[in-house]
Amino acid sequence: MLELVNISFGGFNGRVKNKILDGISLKFERGSFTVITGSNGSGKSSLAEVIVGIKKASSGQIIFDKTDITDKTITDRAKEGIAFSFQQPVKFKGVTVYDLLNISNGALMSETEAGRYLKKVGLEPENYLFREVDEKLSGGELKRIEIASVLARNAKLIIFDEPEAGIDIWSFEKLTSIFKKLKAEGRTLIVISHQEKIFKIADEIIMLEGGKVTARGTFKKVLLAAGEATK
Amino acid sequence: MNLTKEEKQILCEVADIFEVPEGAYNFRINGKSVGRKSTANIDIQTKKKKSGLDIYIKANTKGETVHIPVAISVAGLKEAVYNDFYIGENADVTIVAGCGIYNCGEQDSVHNGIHRFYVEKKARVKYIEKHYGFGRGVGGKILNPTTEVYLEKGAEAELELEQIKGVDSTIRKTRAELKDDARIIVKERLMTHGRQIAKSVYEIELNGKNSVADLASRSIAQDCSNQLFKATIVGNNVCRGHSACDAILMDEAEVHAVPALNAKTKEAELIHEAAIGKIASSQLTKLMTLGLTPKEAESKIINGFLR
Ligand SMILES: Nc1ncnc2c1ncn2[C@@H]1O[C@H](COP(=O)(O)OP(=O)(O)OP(=O)(O)O)[C@@H](O)[C@H]1O
Ligand SMILES: [Mg+2]
Numbered sequence: 001m002l003e004l005v006n007i008s009f010g011g012f013n014g015r016v017k018n019k020i021l022d023g024i025s026l027k028f029e030r031g032s033f034t035v036i037t038g039s040n041g042s043g044k045s046s047l048a049e050v051i052v053g054i055k056k057a058s059s060g061q062i063i064f065d066k067t068d069i070t071d072k073t074i075t076d077r078a079k080e081g082i083a084f085s086f087q088q089p090v091k092f093k094g095v096t097v098y099d100l101l102n103i104s105n106g107a108l109m110s111e112t113e114a115g116r117y118l119k120k121v122g123l124e125p126e127n128y129l130f131r132e133v134d135e136k137l138s139g140g141e142l143k144r145i146e147i148a149s150v151l152a153r154n155a156k157l158i159i160f161d162e163p164e165a166g167i168d169i170w171s172f173e174k175l176t177s178i179f180k181k182l183k184a185e186g187r188t189l190i191v192i193s194h195q196e197k198i199f200k201i202a203d204e205i206i207m208l209e210g211g212k213v214t215a216r217g218t219f220k221k222v223l224l225a226a227g228e229a230t231k
Numbered sequence: 232m233n234l235t236k237e238e239k240q241i242l243c244e245v246a247d248i249f250e251v252p253e254g255a256y257n258f259r260i261n262g263k264s265v266g267r268k269s270t271a272n273i274d275i276q277t278k279k280k281k282s283g284l285d286i287y288i289k290a291n292t293k294g295e296t297v298h299i300p301v302a303i304s305v306a307g308l309k310e311a312v313y314n315d316f317y318i319g320e321n322a323d324v325t326i327v328a329g330c331g332i333y334n335c336g337e338q339d340s341v342h343n344g345i346h347r348f349y350v351e352k353k354a355r356v357k358y359i360e361k362h363y364g365f366g367r368g369v370g371g372k373i374l375n376p377t378t379e380v381y382l383e384k385g386a387e388a389e390l391e392l393e394q395i396k397g398v399d400s401t402i403r404k405t406r407a408e409l410k411d412d413a414r415i416i417v418k419e420r421l422m423t424h425g426r427q428i429a430k431s432v433y434e435i436e437l438n439g440k441n442s443v444a445d446l447a448s449r450s451i452a453q454d455c456s457n458q459l460f461k462a463t464i465v466g467n468n469v470c471r472g473h474s475a476c477d478a479i480l481m482d483e484a485e486v487h488a489v490p491a492l493n494a495k496t497k498e499a500e501l502i503h504e505a506a507i508g509k510i511a512s513s514q515l516t517k518l519m520t521l522g523l524t525p526k527e528a529e530s531k532i533i534n535g536f537l538r
Binding site: 052054073074075078079083084086088090092093094095096099100103104106132149153 | 449477511513514516517518519520521522523524525531532534535536537538
């Protein structure tokens with residue numbers, strides 16, 4: 001359902017131009033659950049942002065559902081069915097959680113309906129629905145609201161960028177069950193993560209280093225490959 | 232009351248009035264009082280020597296409302312109106328003011344509203360003031376409000392000041408003097424566009440022990456408009472003062488924020504925050520990933536910010 005063909009992305013690191021993504025080609029099947037991992041700065045978020053349209057690839061092609069979306073805007077890609085949960089949730093003054101969920105859903109939901117998405121991430125609707133998505137929320141609360149806002153899109157392809165960051169153990173359990181459910185619904189999942197517990201429930205792991213794919217396969221296979229590499 | 236379509240639109244915009252409101256009221260249209268009602272606890276009287284009203288609110292009056300909207304629907308009208316509010320001890324009331332100008336002519340229409348509040352011990356007043364202008368005439372729609380608030384011991388005032396559309400030029404002056412345990416909360420919302428100019432100047436004197444001032448202004452400046460925000464908080468006693476100016480700049484607009492904190496004793500705790508900048512690109516990006524176009528995203532961010 002998603003195909004990346006020879007994607008590169010360059011940026012400036014200080015004064016030196018470097019390749020943040022270097023000739024990445026990957027295919028993701030419909031309904032698959034893939035984890036992307038790799039060290040800090042290896043290009044995971046950049047890859048996700050290129051898929052979503054936030055970053056523009058310097059070369060290569062992106063095919064989604066048989067159409068070439070390489071030149072499409074963020075908005076168009078979202079409308080085609082791509083959703084993205086940010087590594088750093090964005091704050092808004094004056095926009096309530098309810099507003100955000102409605103924007104995300106694309107239609108005005110009842111409070112009960114919107115509240116359901118909050119319950120999925122372990123937040124009590126009556127405590128959060130009418131709070132503003134601003135700095136008064138804690139890091140973990142913001143992160144959960146970010147995830148809820150993405151769930152409310154009911155997208156075909158959902159990319160989560162380090163969804164576990166800042167989230168407590170109880171919610172973490174909730175998170176893994178969300179992924180299982182999304183997969184059971186037939187959605188395609190790409191989860192950027194450093195968590196072994198999430199590796200274990202994925203179909204496949206992709207290891208990224210220096211903007212290149214260095215390993216791809218089941219958890220065991222990738223772990224083995226990583227072990228070989230550090231010998 | 233016999234009102235034109237434009238006058239009705241003004242009353243609706245500035246005071247959410249669709250029909251005759253509950254409680255006391257005075258409607259001023261084109262310089263004349265066209266409807267008035269006093270109640271058992273709230274007495275509205277015409278001033279003898281100047282244009283304007285004296286409004287007396289009896290001690291212990293609770294939960295009542297006073298509506299005093301002003302509408303101008305003719306070009307070239309210039310007026311200065313003095314309204315004084317005397318709010319008795321322990322009263323708790325809401326006052327809805329607001330002024331709208333419809334100008335389809337060539338001459339400027341000007342309303343200078345001078346509102347003074349004398350708030351007695353432990354009384355509480357909520358004051359809501361909205362400004363609004365429309366009409367295609369080249370004549371200016373000019374509103375210059377002055378608000379003075381005198382708070383006695385333990386008194387409290389909450390001011391909601393809003394000007395979102397259509398006013399060409401504004402000079403807003405807000406002054407307050409607070410005695411012991413008095414409190415003032417100000418929430419200002421401002422949006423300017425075209426070539427509009429808006430100045431908002433605050434002078435708040437915290438004279439009483441444990442007096443508190445919290446002043447929050449949020450504004451958006453679009454097109455070639457120009458805004459000045461100047462807030463002075465003077466701390467003369469054990470007190471707390473906070474002012475925050477948050478502005479979003481768009482197009483070629485300018486915003487000038489001039490904060491001043493004068494602490495005259497080490498017991499005064501005064502804070503000022505100011506943040507001016509364009510809409511954060513991360514906010515636009517996030518909303519676009521939720522399917523909004525850049526324009527739609529921008530208007531969501533603006534509407535939220537001004538709420
Ligand atoms: N717009 C940009 N311009 C210049 N450098 C960039 C830009 N965006 C990202 N980078 C750099 O590219 C590299 C990859 O960044 P990226 O955020 O994709 O890493 P990551 O794998 O997600 O890391 P982390 O695990 O810390 O989230 C980093 O060195 C980063 O500094
Ligand atoms: Mg990252």
